[in-house]
Amino acid sequence: MRPDSMDGRASRTMTLEALADTIIPGEKRGPDDAAVAGAATGPGAVAAGAVELLETSATGISQDLDALVRDLNEHARAYAAQHDRTLDGGLPPFVALSFDDRTALVKSLTAPGHPEKEVWVLLSLFSYMAFDTGAHMHTLDAIAEGHPGLATLGIAMPDPDGLWRFPKFSYGRRLADPHPDTDATGSLA
Incomplete structure (x- = not known):
């Protein structure tokens, strides 16, 4: 979809998807997918719902996404000019960057000393949260729906009583004995 034929919402979504895909890459959803670069096989942050998570009010930044997307695209324009890259004018500037250039730009935005580091790290963390925890969904629903x-x-x-137990310890051995006041539910009495 070309920016001159897409509305602001579509451009915003593509830009947020491209950012999330830079953080946790996934495979393209189709041959015309410009936002997802296809830098990895399998699902990435986009398939895991990163944009849905960013758009929830619980993040505390959903009302600022338009401004953040505008700023990210301005950074992409400046990066392209500095590195002599020609951007496809039919795409949002960040989306038009190659995956390697997206990665380099995000690395610079999240580097120590960058004046906007905190906001770009925050957006990156939400991409991780969407993938690692499905934070925008109830865990049981996410598992049942096959969250990627x-x-x-x-x-x-979980076990039928709703608790997760791990009889095969992740380190292959018990790391500590339960506290003597631990009850049958795993809580301290």
């Missing part, structure tokens, strides 16, 4: 990040991580359903 949780499936990749191998998160299993």
